[in-house]
Amino acid sequence: xxxxxxxxxxxxxxxxxxxxxxxxxxLPSLRETARHSGLSLMTVLSAYQLLESQGWILARPQSGYRxxxxxHSPANAARPALHAAxxxxxxxxxxxxxxxxxxxxxxxxxxxFPHPSLFPREQLARSLSRVARRLDPAHQLVLPPGCAELRRxxxxxxxxxxxxxxxxxIVITSGALEALNLSLQALTRPGDWVVVxxxxxxxxxxxxxRLQLKxxxxxxxxxxxxxxxxxxDALGRYPVKACWLMSHxxxxxxxxxxAPARARLLALLKEHGVPLVEDDVYAELYDGDQVPVPxxxxxxxxxxxxxxxxxxxTGLRLGWVxxxxxxxxxxxxxxxxxxxxxAPMQLALADYLGGHHYxxxxxxxxxxxxxxxxxxxxxxxxxxxxxxxxxxxxGGYFLWLSLPAGLDATVLYHRALAANITLAPGRMFAAxxxxxxxFRLNVSLPWNAASEAAVARLAVLTAELLAAR
Amino acid sequence: xxxxxxxxxxxxxxxxxxxxxxxxxxLPSLRETARHSGLSLMTVLSAYQLLESQGWILARPQSGYRxxxxxHSPANAARPALHAAxxxxxxxxxxxxxxxxxxxxxxxxxxxFPHPSLFPREQLARSLSRVARRLDPAHQLVLPPGCAELRRxxxxxxxxxxxxxxxxxIVITSGALEALNLSLQALTRPGDWVVVxxxxxxxxxxxxxRLQLKxxxxxxxxxxxxxxxxxxDALGRYPVKACWLMSHxxxxxxxxxxAPARARLLALLKEHGVPLVEDDVYAELYDGDQVPVPxxxxxxxxxxxxxxxxxxxTGLRLGWVxxxxxxxxxxxxxxxxxxxxxAPMQLALADYLGGHHYxxxxxxxxxxxxxxxxxxxxxxxxxxxxxxxxxxxxGGYFLWLSLPAGLDATVLYHRALAANITLAPGRMFAAxxxxxxxFRLNVSLPWNAASEAAVARLAVLTAELLAAR
Numbered sequence: 001x002x003x004x005x006x007x008x009x010x011x012x013x014x015x016x017x018x019x020x021x022x023x024x025x026x027l028p029s030l031r032e033t034a035r036h037s038g039l040s041l042m043t044v045l046s047a048y049q050l051l052e053s054q055g056w057i058l059a060r061p062q063s064g065y066r067x068x069x070x071x072h073s074p075a076n077a078a079r080p081a082l083h084a085a086x087x088x089x090x091x092x093x094x095x096x097x098x099x100x101x102x103x104x105x106x107x108x109x110x111x112x113f114p115h116p117s118l119f120p121r122e123q124l125a126r127s128l129s130r131v132a133r134r135l136d137p138a139h140q141l142v143l144p145p146g147c148a149e150l151r152r153x154x155x156x157x158x159x160x161x162x163x164x165x166x167x168x169x170i171v172i173t174s175g176a177l178e179a180l181n182l183s184l185q186a187l188t189r190p191g192d193w194v195v196v197x198x199x200x201x202x203x204x205x206x207x208x209x210r211l212q213l214k215x216x217x218x219x220x221x222x223x224x225x226x227x228x229x230x231x232x233d234a235l236g237r238y239p240v241k242a243c244w245l246m247s248h249x250x251x252x253x254x255x256x257x258x259a260p261a262r263a264r265l266l267a268l269l270k271e272h273g274v275p276l277v278e279d280d281v282y283a284e285l286y287d288g289d290q291v292p293v294p295x296x297x298x299x300x301x302x303x304x305x306x307x308x309x310x311x312x313x314t315g316l317r318l319g320w321v322x323x324x325x326x327x328x329x330x331x332x333x334x335x336x337x338x339x340x341x342x343a344p345m346q347l348a349l350a351d352y353l354g355g356h357h358y359x360x361x362x363x364x365x366x367x368x369x370x371x372x373x374x375x376x377x378x379x380x381x382x383x384x385x386x387x388x389x390x391x392x393x394x395g396g397y398f399l400w401l402s403l404p405a406g407l408d409a410t411v412l413y414h415r416a417l418a419a420n421i422t423l424a425p426g427r428m429f430a431a432x433x434x435x436x437x438x439f440r441l442n443v444s445l446p447w448n449a450a451s452e453a454a455v456a457r458l459a460v461l462t463a464e465l466l467a468a469r
Numbered sequence: 470x471x472x473x474x475x476x477x478x479x480x481x482x483x484x485x486x487x488x489x490x491x492x493x494x495x496l497p498s499l500r501e502t503a504r505h506s507g508l509s510l511m512t513v514l515s516a517y518q519l520l521e522s523q524g525w526i527l528a529r530p531q532s533g534y535r536x537x538x539x540x541h542s543p544a545n546a547a548r549p550a551l552h553a554a555x556x557x558x559x560x561x562x563x564x565x566x567x568x569x570x571x572x573x574x575x576x577x578x579x580x581x582f583p584h585p586s587l588f589p590r591e592q593l594a595r596s597l598s599r600v601a602r603r604l605d606p607a608h609q610l611v612l613p614p615g616c617a618e619l620r621r622x623x624x625x626x627x628x629x630x631x632x633x634x635x636x637x638x639i640v641i642t643s644g645a646l647e648a649l650n651l652s653l654q655a656l657t658r659p660g661d662w663v664v665v666x667x668x669x670x671x672x673x674x675x676x677x678x679r680l681q682l683k684x685x686x687x688x689x690x691x692x693x694x695x696x697x698x699x700x701x702d703a704l705g706r707y708p709v710k711a712c713w714l715m716s717h718x719x720x721x722x723x724x725x726x727x728a729p730a731r732a733r734l735l736a737l738l739k740e741h742g743v744p745l746v747e748d749d750v751y752a753e754l755y756d757g758d759q760v761p762v763p764x765x766x767x768x769x770x771x772x773x774x775x776x777x778x779x780x781x782x783t784g785l786r787l788g789w790v791x792x793x794x795x796x797x798x799x800x801x802x803x804x805x806x807x808x809x810x811x812a813p814m815q816l817a818l819a820d821y822l823g824g825h826h827y828x829x830x831x832x833x834x835x836x837x838x839x840x841x842x843x844x845x846x847x848x849x850x851x852x853x854x855x856x857x858x859x860x861x862x863x864g865g866y867f868l869w870l871s872l873p874a875g876l877d878a879t880v881l882y883h884r885a886l887a888a889n890i891t892l893a894p895g896r897m898f899a900a901x902x903x904x905x906x907x908f909r910l911n912v913s914l915p916w917n918a919a920s921e922a923a924v925a926r927l928a929v930l931t932a933e934l935l936a937a938r
Contacts, residue, residue, distance in 0.1 A: 011633060017633040020624040028629050036760065037631045095801050125601040128813060132597035135590050135782075143571055153879055155489040160497050162506045164480060166487040173642055174807040181806050190659065206805035212659070293506060315812025322576070332564050334677035337650050338643040342811040343784025344597060 001369045004039060005046035012047065013056055016067055027057060027065040028422060067400050091209065094202050094428050097413070101422040107454040109446065110413075110422030112251075113314040114444040118368060120361045127352040130241065131344055144331035144340055146172025146320075149350035154320055157353070160452050163297045164306070169327040170392040171334065174341045176281045178308035178334070179321035181207045183277045183303045184242060188213055193242040195234055197226060199429035201251040204244050215431060216240065220250060222391040222400055225257040228264050243274050248292045249282035252429050253400045254393025256292065264403070266299050277303045281310050281319075281380055284362050287370045287394040300324060308349065311362060317341060318349055369444055371395050376443035376455070383459040385466050397444035402426075402437055407465055409439040417466040421454045473508060474515035481516065485536055496526060496534040502552035507810075527929050529884050560678065563671050563897050566882070569710055570891040576618040576914065576923035579882075579891030581720075582783040583866055583913040586759065587837060589830045593782060596821040599812055613800035613809055614788075616642025618819035623789060626822070632766045638796040641789050645750045647803075649788035650676045652772045653711060655798045657682055661710040664703055666695060668907070669719040669769045669896035670719050670748065673713050684900060685709065689719055690841045691860040691869055694726045704741040712743050717761045718751035721898050721909040722869045723862025735768050746772045750788075755801065756839045756863040769793060773858075777818065780831060786810060787818055803843035838866050838913055845924070852928040854935050866913035871906055876934055884930050890923045 015021055027033075030048065034041045041135060048065055051057045057065045101110040108115075145151065151167040158165035173179040182202060188194060190212035196204050198217035208215050216234045219227045234240065245267070257265065269276055275349045278295045283306055286292050296304035303326060307319030318341060323330050334340065352358065377399060380390045384401070391400045403409055412424040424442075426435030445451045485492055496502075500516065503510045515535055520526045526534045570579040577584075616618065620636040627634035642648040649672060657663060659681035665673050667686035677684050683705045688696045695714060703709065716726045718736070727735065738745055747764045752775055754760050765773035772795060776788030787810060792799050803809065821827065846868060847860045860869045872878055877914070882894040893911075895904030913919045 006892075012628075014627045015624070015634060018637070019622060020626070021629050021634060022621070033553065036629050091801050091805060095804055098804070104613055111852065128601035130599045132594040132601065135594045135597070143567055152491070153486065154483070155487070159481075159484045160490050160501065160505050162480065164483055165489075166486075167486070167489060178807045203805075210802070210805045313812075316812045317807070317809060321700070332560050333679070334670075335567070336679045338561060338647045338786070338807055340784075340786060341643065341788045342814045345811045345814060464595050 004052065006358070007049045008033075008039060008044065008047040011338045012051060013054075014359050016056055021067045023067050023069045024134075025067045026063065027067065029064050032266045033055070047394045053330065069322065083247045091206055094206070097197045097422075097424065097428060100417055105420060106417075107453065108119050109416075109443075109445070109449055109458075110424045111442045112424070113175045113442075114310060114365070114369065115442075115446060116314070117446060118365055118444060119313050120357065123355070123357050123361070124348070124352055127355070128344070129347040129349055131348045135344065140383070142247045144171055145327065146340055147343060147346040147350060150318075150346045150353070151320075153350050153353040154322075158322065161294075161297065163294070164300070165296075165322045169324050170320050171327055171330050172318065172346060173305075173307075174278060174319065174338055175309055175317045176305045176319035177203050177207075177380075178278055178338065179305035179319045180204065180244070180277060180306070181210070182330045182333050183305060183321055183323065183326070184208070184213070184244065185211055185333055186273055186323075186326050187242040187277070187303075191394065193238045195231065195240050195243040195245075195274070197245050197250065198432075199245065199252055199426065200244075205429075205431055207244075217318065217430065220255065221395070222253050222255055222469055224256045225250065225261060226265065227251075228261060228268065231265070232268055235268060235274060240274050241270065242277060243277065244277045246279045246282070248280060248296050249280070249285060249343055249393070249396035249398075251396075252398055253391065253426065254396050256393075256395060259293075262293070262295060262298065266295060270299070275301060275303065277305060279416065280304055282396045284311050284368060285369060287366065287373075292395075294403075297324075306445055311365065312349075312352075316345055316349065318345060372396060372447060373443045376441070376445075376448045376451075379452070379455045380441070380458075383455055385459070385463050388393075388462055388467055397442060399440055399441045399443050401441065403439075403462070403465070404469075407437050407469070409437055412439065412458075412461060412465055415465075416422050416458060419457050419461070421446055421457060423458075474519065476937045477502075477506065477513065477516035478519045481520060485525055485698075492534045492536050492538045494536045496536065497533065498533050537816065538904060551667065555935045560675055561677070562786075564668075566891075566893065566897060569756040569886055574889060575886075576890045576919055578885075578912075578914070578923065579893045579925075580911045581893070582911075583779060584911075584915060585783070587834055587913060588782050589637065589826065590782075592824070592826050592830075593607045593817070593821055596824070597683055597813070598819040599820055613640055613803040614796065615639075616812060616815040616819060617807055619815045619822070620788075620789075622819050622822040623791075627791070630760065630763075630766065632763070633769070634765075634791045635936055637790050638793050639791050640796055640799050641810055641815060642774075642776075642803065642808055643786045643788065645748060645774045645780055645788035645824070646672050646676075647807065648774035648776070648788045649673065649746060649748055649807075650679070651799045652774060652790055652792065652795070653677070653682070653713065653804045654802050655792075656711040656772075656794050658710075662707045664700065664709050664712040664714070664743070666714050666719065668721055668904050670715065671711075673748070674898075674900055675768065676713075686899065686901070689722055689724065691722045691724055691862070694719065694722075694724045694730060695734065697730060697737065700734070701737055704737060704743060709741065709743050711746060712738060713746045713748065715748045716750070716764050717749060718754060718862070718865035720751070720865075721867055722860065723865050723867050725862075725864060728762075731762070731764060731767065735764060737847060739768075743918050744770060744772065746774060749773055749775045749851050751865045754779050754835060754838060756835065756842075761864075765791065771843070779828075780834065783819075783887075785814055785818065787814055835865070841916060842866060842868070842912045842916065845910070845914075845920075846917045848921070848924045849910070849927075852924055854928070854932050856935055857931055866911060868910045868912050870908055870910065872908075872931070872934065873938075874906055876938070879907055881908065881927075881930055881934055884934075885927060888926050888930070890926060891926075 030044045033044045039242045039413040155167040194213045195216045197220045218230045296302040304322040387404050409425045424440040426438030503513045529539050572926045593691045620639040624636040663682045664685045666689045687699045765771040773791040856873045858871045893909040895907030
């Protein structure tokens with residue numbers, strides 16, 4: 001018995017060190033452990049007594065064994081949140097940046113999402129509670145294209161903008177990211193050429209990497225938007241199978257295409273027979289009264305992808321694509337990979353959208369975002385060294401900044417991180433190195449002492465970087 | 470103005486026909502529509518009045534315009550739920566079968582999930598409500614590997630079975646299907662050889678198609694399980710990069726490997742250095758007191774995939790993989806495709822698992838499934854023509870049946886469907902045609918007048934098929 005009980009004790013100790021059992025947790029009873037491990041009750045008791053004598057666990061009358069307070073698990077305290085590394089590639093770099101930004105206690109200028117304080121938490125929670133109370137087996141559907149209620153609610157929002165999108169061509173996805181992935185996959189085969197923006201949302205670059213496509217990166221100007229001459233050139237010289245872009249509040253630049261540019265863009269794509277995947281996740285975050293017109297409104301062949309991650313809650317993971325004739329193909333691709341997204345969440349969202357709160361929330365959200373953006377823009381322009389360009393843009397919640405050429409914003413990123421400030425270095429937004437001197441700031445944070453201090457600190461760090469040239 | 474208001478009216482009529490607006494729905498106000506469409510209030514009013522005169526909508530004092538009752542939209546009533554078709558391939562066939570099984574009013578012998586009446590709806594709803602009430606921005610995490618609380622709860626369940634799985638090697642996925650897809654993707658490159666079972670869960674075949682892998686299908690016997698000699702042969706002759714299988718309650722056969730077979734299987738894989746992806750979604754649905762030992766318990770290198778779809782609710786879309794050293798790689802692949810799964814659902818599940826209800830529920834579920842399976846097994850054996858083999862199996866909720874060779878269960882599938890009975894034809898479970906004479910029945914349905922009548926009807930349909938030989 002001797003070795004068996006020691007082995008069991010070591011196993012349990014390992015679990016406590018690994019955080020499986022936390023201080024105060026009740027361990028399984030002697031009887032349960034005996035049953036599952038196949039060991040005798042006596043062996044299990046010996047193991048528990050050994051752990052008790054070593055201070056790992058405490059015996060409590062009437063309530064079995066509990067894990068003792070923390071002092072005994074230094075191994076756990078010192079362990080990093082994740083073992084990352086291996087070969088360093090763009091994806092690993094992006095992953096590390098996103099992970100770092102998620103740790104608490106940081107001023108999250110690097111975040112991709114609006115500050116959580118801007119989300120209508122209570123109303124969403126009410127919808128979720130309502131749905132939970134009437135969870136119905138008939139609603140436990142698991143197949144694409146997703147819940148009819150939610151697709152209908154989305155079709156109504158399209159209709160309100162004068163767009164003819166039928167519920168039957170909408171496929172609910174795990175965020176816009178899955179919508180984008182499935183759309184590109186439906187349009188291409190490995191090895192195909194795809195047009196993307198430079199700089200681009202890193203998710204598009206990752207999708208291309210994942211699907212083994214070849215990217216033609218067309219430059220985007222912070223003021224003019226997509227370089228249409230370069231696009232025409234690319235379409236003329238390569239057998240492009242799909243084009244992916246954001247015409248409104250482009251990520252990371254924040255720039256939007258004007259009406260003539262939109263018309264020329266669509267004409268160019270039509271001329272070359274190239275289908276368009278429109279990533280329109282910032283559709284609702286416009287600034288002013290001018291409601292932006294998605295490219296999809298001008299051409300029914302456009303695959304229109306969006307989500308609620310930027311307007312309602314980051315963690316819902318609910319997006320969609322209005323896919324027209326490609327909807328059945330996209331559904332089948334989804335069936336092969338994730339099947340569908342959480343049914344209760346879809347129903348909660350349909351409930352919320354039915355309640356007329358969303359438009360009021362969006363109205364407030366837009367006003368608050370515009371105010372915060374204006375505030376940070378001014379502070380950054382005032383405090384950063386004049387050699388640093390802060391590119392103005394309307395709508396959304398990003399600012400794009402560029403250091404003088406030759407400087408590396410990745411260095412700034414690491415120094416800022418050490419000061420508990422995150423930012424999104426330019427390297428994340430292109431396969432090449434051309435944006436290494438740039439970075440993106442999320443300016444949806446509340447303007448308070450912490451964020452004000454963070455701007456000041458960024459100014460100092462930037463000045464140091466410039467001085468060391 | 471004339472053409473503008475007619476165009477708007479036609480647009481709205483189209484939306485009503487497409488089901489965007491349903492009978493009784495309130496249309497956007499004149500003012501809202503004018504604002505969004507850029508048309509004048511007068512134009513909008515004319516359009517609404519035209520639609521009213523045609524009987525499409527009704528003006529209601531104080532509450533604006535509503536969609537009139539149905540008589541005016543025959544186009545909508547006649548429209549099928551989905552436009553499927555295009556090139557017929559295995560995936561399209563599977564999709565159609567799953568879709569058909571989801572329509573209400575069917576006796577769902579073809580379903581892949583336990584009957585919804587077996588799920589602990591109220592307790593799950595309570596957890597969801599609890600989580601909704603305390604939805605916290607700090608919990609709106611969106612990155613892999615998923616919520617720490619849920620990963621810890623899973624690690625505890627492993628620990629209770631004597632398995633050393635740390636929370637840090639668990640990645641939460643959108644059902645076991647995503648876990649399986651990500652695992653295969655992490656282990657292979659397009660063109661690689663992968664061992665799968667024949668027959669196999671169609672999700673594995675779809676994953677292989679999606680990842681452009683080459684499948685070596687090793688036969689599974691309804692009594693003995695995986696043919697280990699054939700496996701040895703495959704491993705000896707091909708540069709296999711991964712092996713995917715279910716050692717317990719294999720889908721569709723229901724067979725489980727015994728201890729000597731498990732040992733030989735792992736030894737064979739070790740000898741050839743081939744990593745194993747273990748699909749263990751039926752882990753909890755064993756029959757009797759003998760708790761099955763996952764292959765992962767015998768070899769820490771095994772990637773162990775499972776989910777809650779077969780034990781708690783079909784629509785949660787929450788699964789996981791215990792991925793050992795591959796966890797970081799799998800997280801990065803998830804970051805590229807779906808980012809993560811719904812945070813509130815993850816928290817609700819962690820809440821539920823913390824409440825000690827799960828084991829009690831599983832205990833009851835196992836008993837009920839065994840009882841139902843026994844009942845259907847007897848009824849099928851008694852009523853089906855003796856030429857039809859009903860393969861006995863323990864655990865799970867599937868029965869595998871084979872018609873005499875040469876007969877096509879796909880024909881039976883279509884005839885049964887016409888009688889509102891679904892089943893899963895053998896064609897779904899292999900790339901080849903070798904199981905066309907077989908079919909899988911889900912026997913987790915309650916034994917009542919409807920299911921009893923459905924068994925009798927199946928017996929008649931089968932006899933007719935045999936008689937027509």
